[in-house]
């Protein structure tokens with residue numbers, strides 16, 4: 001806008017009615033959120049874009065569309081923007097993404113998100129899982145020094161699915177039989193003393209399954225601390241790494257530097273946080289594990305909306 005037009009616009013502001021001022025303020029607020037969202041998306045994508053279609057770095061700017069810079073690839077001649085190929089591509093209502101990122105950072109329930117954002121619960125649900133697609137895949141690939149590991153069990157839940165094969169339980173209730181039976185999903189919880197955390201959903205709680213999950217993340221010089229379960233000991237032995245077992249059942253909790261208090265505290269925080277969802281469908285369990293890893297990483301203040309949005313597009 002030319003300066004002359006701008007001056008005229010500002011001079012005309014006192015003529016606005018109260019209602020018109022409110023309308024103007026809302027429109028300016030929306031523009032500000034829109035540009036902030038675009039800025040976060042483009043900053044997260046980085047200064048040197050790569051073509052998501054062929055991975056070429058020979059790209060040039062090619063105008064803009066939907067408030068995002070568009071690029072053209074010289075290799076494959078296709079166009080793209082910072083969202084192409086990410087879980088958020090083609091997701092609507094971008095003006096509400098920052099508010100949704102804030103809600104994820106606060107760990108709000110679906111009901112609360114739908115109410116705060118003024119969207120349907122089905123939309124809030126779809127957005128949650130699109131936003132968590134990248135964080136659920138992001139976890140420590142390697143643990144260093146002293147690593148603590150434990151198995152944790154989550155009740156199998158078919159929440160949201162029709163046609164149960166077993167007798168229905170109360171929401172988030174208890175298994176009908178056995179603490180570690182088929183009604184529970186075993187999850188390996190591993191954390192080193194620097195806070196690097198990995199959670200792996202296991203096929204079974206047998207040593208071979210634990211070993212397959214642990215082996216890629218433990219360098220040979222790691223010391224593995226566990227609560228002394230036979231399966232953990234057997235997995236550590238098969239991997240040939242030093243294993244320090246703490247016999248928690250005999251009330252021994254710490255032996256010098258050897259303990260599992262970090263991983264146990266983490267699991268306790270995770271379980272407390274998960275209670276608000278009143279049971280999590282097993283097929284989404286990895287999303288929730290990834291969500292909590294993200295929250296825990298930014299604790300105690302929690303992640304800023306810009307950080308959540310950046311993680312959601314996998315940058």
Ligand SMILES: [Zn+2]
Nearest residue numbers: 051054073076
């Ligand atoms: Zn290309």
